[in-house]
Amino acid sequence: MIYHQNHLQLSNGNKVPQIFFFDMDGTLYLGEKIIEGSVEFLNRLKEKNIKRVFLSNNSSKNRKEYYEKLRRMGFLVDIDEIFTSLNATILKLKDENIKKIFPVGTPSFEEELRENGFILTDDDPEVVLLGFDKTLTYEKIEKTYHHLMKGVRYIATHPDILCPTETGFIPDIGSFISMFEKATGRTPQIIGKPSILMLETILKHHSIEKRNAVMVGDRLYTDMRMAIDADVISILVLSGETKYHDYIKSGMNIDIVCDKVKDLVSIFEI
Ligand SMILES: [Mg+2]
Numbered sequence: 648m649i650y651h652q653n654h655l656q657l658s659n660g661n662k663v664p665q666i667f668f669f670d671m672d673g674t675l676y677l678g679e680k681i682i683e684g685s686v687e688f689l690n691r692l693k694e695k696n697i698k699r700v701f702l703s704n705n706s707s708k709n710r711k712e713y714y715e716k717l718r719r720m721g722f723l724v725d726i727d728e729i730f731t732s733l734n735a736t737i738l739k740l741k742d743e744n745i746k747k748i749f750p751v752g753t754p755s756f757e758e759e760l761r762e763n764g765f766i767l768t769d770d771d772p773e774v775v776l777l778g779f780d781k782t783l784t785y786e787k788i789e790k791t792y793h794h795l796m797k798g799v800r801y802i803a804t805h806p807d808i809l810c811p812t813e814t815g816f817i818p819d820i821g822s823f824i825s826m827f828e829k830a831t832g833r834t835p836q837i838i839g840k841p842s843i844l845m846l847e848t849i850l851k852h853h854s855i856e857k858r859n860a861v862m863v864g865d866r867l868y869t870d871m872r873m874a875i876d877a878d879v880i881s882i883l884v885l886s887g888e889t890k891y892h893d894y895i896k897s898g899m900n901i902d903i904v905c906d907k908v909k910d911l912v913s914i915f916e917i
Pocket residue numbers: 670671672673674864865866887
């Protein structure tokens with residue numbers, strides 16, 4: 648069901664956008680459960696050669712883990728269509744020709760940085776890069792503190808304070824950001840949702856204009872905030888954590904509000 652729809656004008660004059668960004672949990676699936684019709688819709692976009700990007704703020708998992716999950720569920724997806732906040736960060740760091748990084752993250756986070764040619768070092772790094780580090784030690788906290796006090800550039804992959812898990816919430820990177828802010832007075836540049844840097848970096852990479860891009864997600868203050876701030880077409884699905892009355896209360900001007908991803912078939916005639 649479609650609850651609300653603004654008049655949409657794509658800058659290429661077509662009915663179909665050139666690229667769809669999708670949030671995953673709450674939008675395509677809920678935990679291990681597929682949201683009805685999402686596999687068919689996503690596979691149809693692929694058939695029609697419409698670009699798709701699967702976004703996740705979680706930088707403790709790498710894209711391989713999302714790839715395997717989506718494949719298992721029946722989504723025909725390529726690994727390079729998946730972007731965690733770390734992948735977006737890597738694009739940005741490469742764009743800026745940055746080489747030497749002091750990483751604060753999990754072993755898989757470090758591995759992904761190394762595979763992309765970065766030098767991971769404690770010796771005179773260009774950037775302190777904070778990820779969702781489930782292996783954080785006091786030694787790393789202390790080293791990070793010293794680099795930040797020396798004025799080394801400071802970037803965080805995403806801002807989430809808590810991370811949902813099967814057994815409840817656990818502290819996410821935002822909690823560490825607060826700790827370092829207390830200690831040093833510094834706050835990082837943030838790449839993941841709701842910062843628009845992740846979207847902008849990917850659009851720039853594909854040379855696609857903002858008004859030919861769509862962001863589909865279930866959260867108002869991350870997915871939809873980012874879509875509105877980036878000026879891409881915003882689509883809220885009510886299959887995740889947001890209810891219709893939350894949307895009304897938010898006062899946000901979202902382009903399309905519908906129950907599920909599969910409602911987009913009739914809107915875009917895909
Ligand atoms: Mg979600």
